[in-house]
Amino acid sequence: xxxxxxxxxxxxxxxxxxxxxxxxxxxxxxxxxxxxxxxxxxxxxxxxxxxxxxxxxxxxxxxxxxxxxxxxxxxxxxxxxxxxxxxxxxxxxxxxxxxxxxxxxxxxxxxxxxxxxxxxxxxxxxxxxxxxxxxxxxxxxxxxxxxxxxxxxxxxxxxxxxxxxxxxxxxxxxxxxxxxxxxxxxxxxxxxxxxxxxxxxxxxxxxxxxxxxxxxxxxxxxxxxxxxxxxxxxxxxxxxxxxxxxxxxxxxxxxxxxxxxxxxxxxxxxxxxxxxxxxxxxxxxxxxxxxxxx
Numbered sequence: 001x002x003x004x005x006x007x008x009x010x011x012x013x014x015x016x017x018x019x020x021x022x023x024x025x026x027x028x029x030x031x032x033x034x035x036x037x038x039x040x041x042x043x044x045x046x047x048x049x050x051x052x053x054x055x056x057x058x059x060x061x062x063x064x065x066x067x068x069x070x071x072x073x074x075x076x077x078x079x080x081x082x083x084x085x086x087x088x089x090x091x092x093x094x095x096x097x098x099x100x101x102x103x104x105x106x107x108x109x110x111x112x113x114x115x116x117x118x119x120x121x122x123x124x125x126x127x128x129x130x131x132x133x134x135x136x137x138x139x140x141x142x143x144x145x146x147x148x149x150x151x152x153x154x155x156x157x158x159x160x161x162x163x164x165x166x167x168x169x170x171x172x173x174x175x176x177x178x179x180x181x182x183x184x185x186x187x188x189x190x191x192x193x194x195x196x197x198x199x200x201x202x203x204x205x206x207x208x209x210x211x212x213x214x215x216x217x218x219x220x221x222x223x224x225x226x227x228x229x230x231x232x233x234x235x236x237x238x239x240x241x242x243x244x245x246x247x248x249x250x251x252x253x254x255x256x257x258x259x260x261x262x263x264x265x266x267x268x269x270x271x272x273x274x275x276x277x278x279x280x281x282x283x284x285x286x287x288x289x290x291x292x293x294x
Contacts, residue, residue, distance in 0.1 A: 002222045005231040010183050013223070014216060015138045017146040018046035022153045036100035038085060043154065045147050047129075051116035052109035052151060053085045055100035056160070065165035065293040066155045068148060068181070068188070069096035069108040070174030073211065078122035080114035092277050095169055095285070102286060104167075107155040111144060111173070111213075126212035139216050145184040148177070152187060165189060165293040169285060171277045172196050172247060175239075176214060182235035183228050190292030191232075192285040194240045194277050195248050197268075199224045202250040226257045229266050237266040238288045245275040 003009065011017075028040040039054040057064060071080045072093060079089050085108055086094030096106040110117040113125045130140045148168075156163035168191040170178040175196020182188040200220040203210050229237060239255075241248030248270070255268035267288075271281065 005183070005223060005227045007183055007186055007231060010228075010231060011142070013219060014142040014145070017138070017142040020046050020146060020150060022150050022157075025154055033097070034101065036097070038097075038100075041154075043150070045150060047112060047143055047147075048117065050109050050147060050150070051081065052107055053081050053096065054155065054158075055085060055096055055106040055108075056158075057100050057103045057105060060103065060160050063160055063162035064103055064105050065167060065289075066152065066161050066163070067096075067099050067104045067106045067167045067169060067289065068152060068155070069099065069106050070148075070168070070170035070177045070181075071108065071111065071114065072171045073173035075124070076122075077114055077118045077120075077124055080110035080117070081108045082115060084108045092279070092282070093171060095171075095277070095282055098282065099169070099286065099289075102290075104289075105155060105158065105161050107151050109147065109151050111177075112140065112147070130212040130215055134215075134217070140213050141180070141216055144177070144213060145181060148181050149185045152185060156187070163187065167191065167289050167293055169289070170194065170196065172275065173211065173213070175247070176211070179225055179228055179237070179239075182232035182237070186232075186234060188232075188235050190236045190238075190289050192238045192240070192288060194281060194285065195242055195245050195275050197225065197239045197241055197251050197254060198247050199226070199250045199254065205249075208246050208249065226254055226261070229254070229258065230261060230263055233263065233265055235265065236288075236292045238285060239266060239268045240281050240285065241268065241270045242273045242275060243270055244273060247275060
């Protein structure tokens with residue numbers, strides 16, 4: 001009989017991540033923006049050198065929540081953290097900047113293979129990063145989740161940050177990570193997944209397929225995303241799905257399965273439209289984070 005996933009057993013399923021602690025963080029630049037200070041930082045991680053933007057809200061009179069803002073995929077490997085802070089790319093993806101204006105401290109690193117973490121002039125290196133780990137018994141996903149935790153370590157250690165109120169938000173690739181990260185890191189109390197909830201069982205379709213970052217040997221023979229969500233029962237989730245979006249496929253089934261299991265910590269909203277994060281849905285996401293984090 002397959003045992004339910006827990007935050008502890010998840011580490012066994014994903015294989016070991018390299019041991020790591022947060023070391024020295026270099027501040028590379030600071031820019032005063034409308035309502036917040038944007039700080040470019042870099043720090044060592046087991047797989048190389050991480051780059052991130054930290055957005056610190058102006059004028060906070062008490063400790064504020066920390067939100068990890070994960071960028072999308074979109075096949076744009078030269079673009080990552082810069083999009084979620086509004087420097088480049090789609091303005092509808094600039095949720096790290098928008099949340100900072102609302103008084104949240106946000107942190108937005110490049111995932112492995114994107115922007116500063118891409119060593120191949122913007123080409124897709126995801127399958128190399130995956131295979132070079134699989135052959136030694138590791139997974140790319142474990143390293144990605146470990147890097148999420150390291151970023152949260154730093155952000156929650158800052159003056160003015162409230163380590164008891166950590167959240168997560170992401171679109172597409174970031175929306176998938178929004179389901180996994182709280183099962184890995186129990187500090188995440190609220191998480192928003194936009195257009196990224198497709199289960200493994202629906203990813204076998206040729207118009208969907210599997211992203212290298214989420215390839216875990218044997219996982220789909222025993223588990224699916226409902227098991228990941230159920231493992232993070234201390235976190236409140238909002239899953240926003242587009243009715244015409246491939247990467248939102250299966251949202252209704254996820255909701256039904258969790259209801260059958262008696263899990264009420266996940267809210268699923270299916271709206272008309274495709275693979276996008278329009279202002280109305282971002283507003284819904286921000287209201288959810290405000291309610292869940294206080």
